Structure formats: C-alpha cells, structure tokens
Amino acid sequence: MRMINLNISKKVFVPLYYPYLWDYSYRYNVYWGGRASGKTKFIMQKLFLKGLKEKRTILLMQKQTNKLKDTLWKEIMSALDDFNMRQFFEINKSELRVTCKINGTEFKCLGLDEPEKIKGFVDISDVFMDEVTAFTVDDIELIDGTLRSKKYSLPLQMYFSFNPVSKANFVYNYFGFSTQTTPPNTFILHSTYLDNPFIDDGFAERMDALKQRNYNRWKIEALGEFCTLDRLVYNNWRVEDFDYQDIKGELLVGLDFGFTVDISALVASILQENEKKIWIFKTWGDTGKTNEELAAIIKSLGFAKSVIIADSAEQKSIEELKRCGITRVRPSKKGPDSIIHGIQKLQNYEIIVHPSCDGIITEFENYSWQKDKATGEYINKPIDAFNHFCDSLRYSLQCVGTRLKSFDKSLLGL
Numbered sequence: 001m002r003m004i005n006l007n008i009s010k011k012v013f014v015p016l017y018y019p020y021l022w023d024y025s026y027r028y029n030v031y032w033g034g035r036a037s038g039k040t041k042f043i044m045q046k047l048f049l050k051g052l053k054e055k056r057t058i059l060l061m062q063k064q065t066n067k068l069k070d071t072l073w074k075e076i077m078s079a080l081d082d083f084n085m086r087q088f089f090e091i092n093k094s095e096l097r098v099t100c101k102i103n104g105t106e107f108k109c110l111g112l113d114e115p116e117k118i119k120g121f122v123d124i125s126d127v128f129m130d131e132v133t134a135f136t137v138d139d140i141e142l143i144d145g146t147l148r149s150k151k152y153s154l155p156l157q158m159y160f161s162f163n164p165v166s167k168a169n170f171v172y173n174y175f176g177f178s179t180q181t182t183p184p185n186t187f188i189l190h191s192t193y194l195d196n197p198f199i200d201d202g203f204a205e206r207m208d209a210l211k212q213r214n215y216n217r218w219k220i221e222a223l224g225e226f227c228t229l230d231r232l233v234y235n236n237w238r239v240e241d242f243d244y245q246d247i248k249g250e251l252l253v254g255l256d257f258g259f260t261v262d263i264s265a266l267v268a269s270i271l272q273e274n275e276k277k278i279w280i281f282k283t284w285g286d287t288g289k290t291n292e293e294l295a296a297i298i299k300s301l302g303f304a305k306s307v308i309i310a311d312s313a314e315q316k317s318i319e320e321l322k323r324c325g326i327t328r329v330r331p332s333k334k335g336p337d338s339i340i341h342g343i344q345k346l347q348n349y350e351i352i353v354h355p356s357c358d359g360i361i362t363e364f365e366n367y368s369w370q371k372d373k374a375t376g377e378y379i380n381k382p383i384d385a386f387n388h389f390c391d392s393l394r395y396s397l398q399c400v401g402t403r404l405k406s407f408d409k410s411l412l413g414l
Contacts, residue, residue: 008049008083012045012082012083013042013045014037014038014041014042014191014195014196014197014198015195015197016189016191016195017031017038017042017046017189017191020046020187020189021045021046021049022049023187024050024154024155024157025155026157026185026186026187027147027155027156027158027185027186028157028158028160028183028185028186028187029043029157029158029159029160029186029187030160030161030175030186030187030188030189031043031159031160031161031189031191032160032161032162032163032164032171032175032188032189032190032191032224033163033164033190033191033192033223033224034163034191034192034193034220034221034222034223034224035163035193035221035222035224036193036196036199036203037191037192037193037195037196037224038191038195038196038198039161039191040071040072040075040130040161041075041078041079043128043130043159043161044060044072044075044076044078044079044128045079045082046159047060047107047126047128047159048076048080048083048085048107049083050126050154051100051105051107051126052100052102052103052105053154054103054105054152054153054154055100055103055104055105056105056106056125056126056152056154057105057106057108057121057122057123057124057125057126058105058106058107058108058124058125058127059108059110059118059121059124059126059127059128059143060072060075060076060107060108060110060128060130061109061110061111061112061127061128061129061130061143062109062111062112062129062130062131062134063111063112063113063131063134063135063139063336064111064112064113064134064336064337065110065111065113066111066335066336067111067335068096068109068110068111069096071130072109072128072130073093073096073109076098076107076109080098088100088101088102089101095108096108096109096110097109108121112135112139112143113336118142118143118146121146122149123149123151123152124146124147124149124156125147125149125152125154125156125157126147126156126157126158126159127143127146127147127157127158127159128158128159128160128161129143129158129159129160129161130161131161131162131163132160132161132162132171133162133163133164133165133169133170133171134336134337136170137170137174140158140174143158144158160175163220163221163224164220164224164225164226164227165220165379165380166226166227166229166372166377166378166379166380167226167375167377168372168374168375168377168378168379168380169379169380172226175188176188177226190224191224192222192223192224193207193222206276206348207221207222209276209350210222210347210348213235213236213347213349213350214235214236214347216229216230216235217236217344217347229369229377229378229379229380230369230378231368231369231378232364232366232367232368232369233343233367233368233369233382233390234343234346234351234364234367234390236346236347236349236350236351237350237352237353237364238350238351238352238353239352239353239354239355239361240352240353240354240355241354241355242279242281242352242354244270244279244281244282244354247270247272247279247281248270248272249270249271249272249273249277249279250270250272250273250399251268251269251270251271251306251307251399252267252268252269252270252271252278252393252396252397252399253266253267253268253303253307253308253309253396253399254266254267254308254309254310254332254391254392254393254394254395254396254397254399255298255308255309255310255311255329255392255395256310256311256388256389256391256392256395257310257311257313257314257317258287258388259287259288259289260287260288261287262287262388263285263286263287263359263388264285264286264287264289264294264388265283265284265285265359265388265389265391265392266282266283266284266285266297266298266301266303266308266392267280267282267283267357267360267389267392267393267396268280268281268282268283268301268303268306268396269281269393271349271397271399275350276348276349276350277349277350277351277352278346278349278350278351278352278393279352279354280351280353280354280357280360280393281354281357282301282354282356282357283356283357283358283359283360283389284297284301284359285359285388285389291317291320291321291324292320292324294317294321295320295321295324295325295326296324298321298326299325299326304325304326305327305328306328307328307329307330307399308326308328308329308330309329309330309331309332309395309396309397309398309399310329310330310331310332310395311331311332311391311395312331312332312333312334313334315331318330318331330398332395332398333398339382339394340380340381340382342394342395342397343382343394345394345397346393346394346397359388359389360389360390360393362386363386363387363388363389363390364390366385366386367382367383367385367386367387367390368382368383368386369381369382369383370382370383
C-alpha cells in the first residue's frame, strides 16, 4: 500500500488540544466550552490523521442536513488545507463525501433528520456528533449501536462537541456535569476562546461587549459555562430618544402577519454592524388588516421600496403584497432551530428603542423563556406569546445591503 509521508507542524493545532492528538484511549470523547475555542476544528484534524493510519469509515454528523455545507463540510476542507492534502483525496461536494485515494478512508457528512441513510454505511469506525445539544439521548444510542465492527486495529470512537445551553438540556446529566462524575470510558475537555491563539482581536472585543450587554449570555458563549437563563429572552435593550437621521447604517425592515387575534407587526431599525447596535425607530401593529390595506400602510410609512423580510409561512400574503406594489418583500428563511438561532444573533447586539415604539417595548418586557417543570430552570425555548414585533425584528436581520432611504421625519411622531 502506498504510504503518505506527513510533515505536520504543531503550529496548526490549538496548544490545549495537541497532547490528545494521538490518544485513542476512550470510546466517548466530549469537547465542550465557549464559542471559537477550536473544538470542532481539532476533532476534525484528529479524525483526519486517524483516517490516514488505516482505512476507516468516519461519519461527521449534525442534527439537520441543511446545515452541513456551511459547517462540517467547510471543516473538512480546512483540515485538508491544514495538512496540504487535497491532492490525495477525491472530493464529492454534491454527496458531502471525501475519500482518500491512498487507503480508501471515507469521510461522510450526514444529518440525522435522514436516519435511514445510516443503514447505507457498513463498518462505521468513528462518529463525530457536532452541536450534540441538538440531538437526543436516543440519537446517541442509535449511533453508538452502529459502532461494532471488528475489522479495525485502532479503537472505535465517538466524538461530541457543544457549547452549553441550559442545564435542562440532556447533556448536563448525560455527560455527568450535574453530579460532577465522568461516565465510564469517557474523556471530557473544556475550552474557551482564550485557549485559541488563532482567533482575531475583534472576537475578543465582541465578547467583552457582550459581557456588558448580557452577562448570562456571555458566561455561556465566552466562558462556556452552564448558566441559568434569565426569565426574559432579551435583556440587551434600552429605551432612548434619538433622531434616526443621525444614525448611519443599514436599514432593516421585518413583517409578521396576523389578522383576527394576532396582530400584523412591522419593525424598522438601523443596523450598525461594527458597533453591534440596532436602533429601532419605527413600529406598527394592528389586527383585522387585509393584505391590500397592509400594503397601503407600508406605503404610508415610507417603506414601499425597501427590502422587507416577512414571515415565510404566509407565501400567499407575500405574493399579494407584491401585486399591491410592495415589490421588494421577501420571505424569511426558516429551518430547524431558526427561532433560537435568530434570538441568539439578536442577543449579540445592543438594541436601542425609540420611546414611540411602545409595541415592541411591551414585548421586550414580557417575552420569556419556557421553564422546565422538572428542574425549575428556564430552557432555550421561548414561550409563544408577546413575540409578534420580536419575530419581525428577528426576520429583519436577514436584510442584506439595504441603504437607509430618507423619508418624512414626522413618521416618527417627533
């Protein structure tokens, strides 16, 4: 068999992880902690080098298939580049698969929303479950049961990575954090961005700013700690009088549909990405409005020519708005966990609300997390109430490159 001679510099590895690069002592390997600590990258590097030692079948998994191209697939390409090895692998992007030309080792990205595909793989040697907090105990046990081949000289292993969320998530008990007892045959390593020499200064600055805006979120994202969430979803906002025309940035407009009980809600704001600020300067909400009436209201507010991101569940309403002259309205992009991801994105900003925007102020004061009945902890799932303006704001972050247009200042009621 043709051999690959590797000359790998230690400089491509996060120093905290390097001592474990060639250690295959444990079946279960848990890498957890804060954002940007290099967990996923190291696991990929380690599995990549393990796959060069002998022919193996390695599954790289996330809960949802539609996230793979932007996450694990990019990490595979990064590992190939770290070791200058692309020429030794067949790369099949359409199937999210790479195969070593030398020994036949195969890496395959797979989402567990298609569990039947696992049946197509035989002799699985290693599994990496990224963002394991999105999986379930049943998912882990299902995958664990597939690792039973006796053909390999190196041990069969499972790898897990995650940023902690609520203590109510199953990993808190499953991996022994609740009792401070490590389960059998399990290796656990905690890390934060402070362990990663490859992050840019801007990330550290953003974490410092997050600490000031939302201390509990900072403990979770920066320090990688399990933390009890506050009752309210958003604590990173304040009311302040300002003139929107003095704010330079990108215009964001979001729209949530309603009719009888639920209101239709529109939120307009200015995004200052570098400063990590969102200035909410106009809101409108009401019930009983037809789409034709809603189009007229949007025109009267001055947003007829603006990009508006609207609830994609109402495709018929979006099309009717376009026919009424609101031609740049677009459906929001939704997927599994899109609500929590959108909330977490908003939590990274300082939100300033004009005092005239009383609807969203009321929602910010009441929009809350659900409480786990067994533990009494608030969990990473919001209650579906007081969220129409909040949803509109969340949708609006999908606006891209929209310049703020001037319009009648009197619309603010100033």
